[in-house]
Amino acid sequence: MPTMRYREALNEALREEMQADESVFVMGEDVGVFQGAFKVTKGLLEEFGERRVRDTPISENTIVGMGVGAAMVGLRPVVELMTVNFSLLAMDQIVNHAAAVGYMFGGQVSVPMVIRMPGGAGHQLGPTHSHSFEAWYLHVPGLLVAVPSTPADAKGLLKAAIQDDNPVIFIEHETLYGQKGEVPENGGASRFGEAAIRREGDDVTVVGISRMAITAEKAAETLASEHEIDAEVIDPRTLRPLDMDTIVESVKKTNRAVIVEEGWPHGGVGANLAALIQEQAFDWLDAPVMRVTGADVPMPYSKPLEQAAFPHEEHVVQAALSTFKDT
Amino acid sequence: MSEITMPRLSDSMEEGTILKWLVSEGDEVKRGQAIAEIETDKANMTYEVDTDGTVSELVAKEGDTLPVGEVIARVGEGNGAGRSSLDAGREQDEPEQKDEEPDQEEPQEEPEKPEPKPDQRPATSDQPSSNGGERVKASPVARRMAGEMGVELAQLEGSGPGGRIVKADVEAAAKDGGERKPAAAPAAQRGEAGAKGEVEYQELTRLQQTVTRRMAESKATAPDFQLVAEVDMSAAVELRKRLKEVADPAPSFNDMVVKAAALALRDNRRVNGAYRDGKFELYSRVNVGIAVAGQNALVVPTIFDADQKSLGHIAKDARALIEKVREGQVTPPEVSGGTFTVSNLGMYGIDSFSAIINPPQAALLTVGALKKRAVPDDRGRIVARDMMNLTLVCDHRILYGADGAQFLARVRELLESPLSLAL
Numbered sequence: 001m002p003t004m005r006y007r008e009a010l011n012e013a014l015r016e017e018m019q020a021d022e023s024v025f026v027m028g029e030d031v032g033v034f035q036g037a038f039k040v041t042k043g044l045l046e047e048f049g050e051r052r053v054r055d056t057p058i059s060e061n062t063i064v065g066m067g068v069g070a071a072m073v074g075l076r077p078v079v080e081l082m083t084v085n086f087s088l089l090a091m092d093q094i095v096n097h098a099a100a101v102g103y104m105f106g107g108q109v110s111v112p113m114v115i116r117m118p119g120g121a122g123h124q125l126g127p128t129h130s131h132s133f134e135a136w137y138l139h140v141p142g143l144l145v146a147v148p149s150t151p152a153d154a155k156g157l158l159k160a161a162i163q164d165d166n167p168v169i170f171i172e173h174e175t176l177y178g179q180k181g182e183v184p185e186n187g188g189a190s191r192f193g194e195a196a197i198r199r200e201g202d203d204v205t206v207v208g209i210s211r212m213a214i215t216a217e218k219a220a221e222t223l224a225s226e227h228e229i230d231a232e233v234i235d236p237r238t239l240r241p242l243d244m245d246t247i248v249e250s251v252k253k254t255n256r257a258v259i260v261e262e263g264w265p266h267g268g269v270g271a272n273l274a275a276l277i278q279e280q281a282f283d284w285l286d287a288p289v290m291r292v293t294g295a296d297v298p299m300p301y302s303k304p305l306e307q308a309a310f311p312h313e314e315h316v317v318q319a320a321l322s323t324f325k326d327t
Numbered sequence: 328m329s330e331i332t333m334p335r336l337s338d339s340m341e342e343g344t345i346l347k348w349l350v351s352e353g354d355e356v357k358r359g360q361a362i363a364e365i366e367t368d369k370a371n372m373t374y375e376v377d378t379d380g381t382v383s384e385l386v387a388k389e390g391d392t393l394p395v396g397e398v399i400a401r402v403g404e405g406n407g408a409g410r411s412s413l414d415a416g417r418e419q420d421e422p423e424q425k426d427e428e429p430d431q432e433e434p435q436e437e438p439e440k441p442e443p444k445p446d447q448r449p450a451t452s453d454q455p456s457s458n459g460g461e462r463v464k465a466s467p468v469a470r471r472m473a474g475e476m477g478v479e480l481a482q483l484e485g486s487g488p489g490g491r492i493v494k495a496d497v498e499a500a501a502k503d504g505g506e507r508k509p510a511a512a513p514a515a516q517r518g519e520a521g522a523k524g525e526v527e528y529q530e531l532t533r534l535q536q537t538v539t540r541r542m543a544e545s546k547a548t549a550p551d552f553q554l555v556a557e558v559d560m561s562a563a564v565e566l567r568k569r570l571k572e573v574a575d576p577a578p579s580f581n582d583m584v585v586k587a588a589a590l591a592l593r594d595n596r597r598v599n600g601a602y603r604d605g606k607f608e609l610y611s612r613v614n615v616g617i618a619v620a621g622q623n624a625l626v627v628p629t630i631f632d633a634d635q636k637s638l639g640h641i642a643k644d645a646r647a648l649i650e651k652v653r654e655g656q657v658t659p660p661e662v663s664g665g666t667f668t669v670s671n672l673g674m675y676g677i678d679s680f681s682a683i684i685n686p687p688q689a690a691l692l693t694v695g696a697l698k699k700r701a702v703p704d705d706r707g708r709i710v711a712r713d714m715m716n717l718t719l720v721c722d723h724r725i726l727y728g729a730d731g732a733q734f735l736a737r738v739r740e741l742l743e744s745p746l747s748l749a750l
Contacts, residue, residue, distance in 0.1 A: 255466070255468050255493075255494050282467045283467050283468060283470075283471040284467070284468045284471075285466055285467045285468055286466040286467075286468045286469065286487065286493045286494045286495075287466060287487065287488065287491070287493070322488060323488075324487070324488070325486075325487070325488055326488045326489060327488075
């Protein structure tokens with residue numbers, strides 16, 4: 001199986017889908033000549049030309065609005081926003097239009113659009129560039145939300161997102177672009193709503209969102225080697241649709257759940273998932289569902305403060321241990 | 328909200344075991360009301376609260392052993408346990424919601440549980456019983472499995488955070504046949520059969536542990552010696568016959584020994600003392616302990632100021648104390664404060680015996696069986712007399728041979744002319 005970086009996997013997905021379907025096109029700030037702020041669109045302008053790889057002005061609401069219009073008339077736009085923070089400028093187009101149009105017109109039109117954007121902290125980019133807003137988009141009916149954590153998922157899920165007839169919020173993690181991983185050759189699109197069990201275990205279920213799936217896996221190794229706790233690590237990969245079956249089945253086996261996310265605690269992905277778990281698996285729980293989240297503050301710029309503001313391996317280990325004993 | 332802590336019910340008490348809660352969470356309690364039965368190193372006793380209020384939480388479970396000063400329960404003012412948990416929840420980093428209508432939150436003290444459907448909720452034992460038991464802290468899965476497996480949650484000790492009963496506890500209990508030995512009775516286990524046959528291991532009760540520790544301590548530290556004296560009890564036997572006609576209960580020979588010893592102690596102050604930390608301690612009160620077999624161990628209740636009490640009074644005190652020991656109701660104050668001990672095995676036909684000093688007391692007097700023996704009288708003729716052996720066990724650090732001998736001689740003298748005891 002070939003090994004490639006997360007950004008290369010995304011690039012391959014775009015290239016393959018553009019080759020396969022002429023209605024697919026890319027649009028965003030600096031995606032053409034500059035080849036993307038994170039080089040995800042590298043080589044696309046050269047291969048597909050200006051008509052299908054379009055540089056836009058710095059105007060997020062307009063970029064997304066153009067995408068919604070293009071999608072309504074039959075194209076498959078892939079819009080890149082430079083960070084998830086900037087997507088807030090396009091909230092009106094995303095929430096009031098992209099998500100709602102299909103419902104407003106009784107299914108006569110659909111919006112087969114992908115909005116890609118990187119989120120997350122770790123590069124000292126301060127509060128205007130480093131947040132994790134998965135929860136905001138998860139909140140909106142009509143939007144699908146993908147949060148890939150590996151190169152293979154980045155490719156498989158982006159292909160699936162482009163092929164899907166619903167608008168998809170595709171959140172990449174800024175610190176993962178350089179990560180290498182195996183990607184199946186000639187792999188097709190992944191399926192939305194299918195969680196990945198990253199590590200099997202019987203003692204506690206740890207659900208990691210986006211990059212936190214990786215943190216959770218590391219924590220699981222520590223739990224096994226130092227605490228004789230065999231954690232099962234689940235990466236949901238897509239938050240809507242969410243593969244509750246896999247999560248509930250795991251919780252019924254382990255009787256304990258810990259949810260790890262980089263976003264804020266209140267109204268977060270973990271808060272939502274904790275509610276779902278207790279609704280669906282209450283009689284199988286041996287401990288309260290624990291959440292490990294980012295700090296309840298705007299992301300600091302200072303390196304030590306930034307590091308302190310999102311979860312690390314030890315926080316996950318602590319949370320998992322607390323489901324077994326007083327810590 | 329006031330916290331009830333494990334009380335120090337005796338001087339030597341370091342920890343106590345909650346044998347039984349006499350109240351439930353949510354109960355109103357009044358100052359002076361007994362709320363728990365507590366086992367200390369010396370006795371089982373009831374503990375009374377010193378505040379009015381509502382029991383909001385029973386922190387310790389029945390069978391829990393906690394050090395003195397640990398919180399065993401919380402008593403709040405006003406009504407209801409639900410309040411505090413609501414308050415705590417509200418404090419937790421929730422932004423203030425002033426615009427919320429207040430009546431949406433306030434009245435729900437304890438969220439009403441929906442009526443369980445009969446097929447959904449197996450008959451778990453943790454539901455508050457009609458006599459008002461507290462809710463057992465158990466995880467949802469433990470609760471469900473306990474119902475399915477017929478395990479009594481209230482009988483389990485939780486191993487989860489904060490003592491929560493978790494799945495593993497229920498599984499372990501189901502393996503044991505759903506039974507757990509009550510905390511008060513020591514658990515017996517059986518070991519591998521060897522050359523000695525199958526071994527049964529018994530845990531010591533707190534009282535047995537105390538006896539074990541104190542006896543070993545005494546034998547290891549007190550250099551003891553014994554003095555034996557034969558006492559002619561014929562006059563005492565005669566006296567007792569006459570007392571029987573007028574007194575109920577009639578004083579026993581042991582009561583007479585207690586009284587005689589008490590009078591002798593008053594005149595031999597070091598016998599009524601102790602060697603402790605390089606000093607002699609001489610006590611102003613004469614408090615004679617009587618060794619009583621009971622509670623699967625040895626208990627020594629005290630007859631206070633025995634030198635001041637009449638023989639009849641001593642007899643009454645002794646009966647009451649012995650009864651209490653046998654029923655396990657003797658209180659720490661009743662087994663404290665002894666300055667001397669009398670131990671009697673005469674009823675078993677033992678002629679004389681040595682014993683271990685009850686530390687830190689200076690001496691202990693043992694009483695053998697009263698028997699008719701052939702003894703020469705003043706004129707050398709062999710006659711049958713009622714004879715009894717007394718053995719004084721002395722701590723040589725405070726009592727020397729002559730001290731002990733003087734004391735013992737005085738006891739004999741008093742018993743042989745017992746009218747002075749009846750005064």
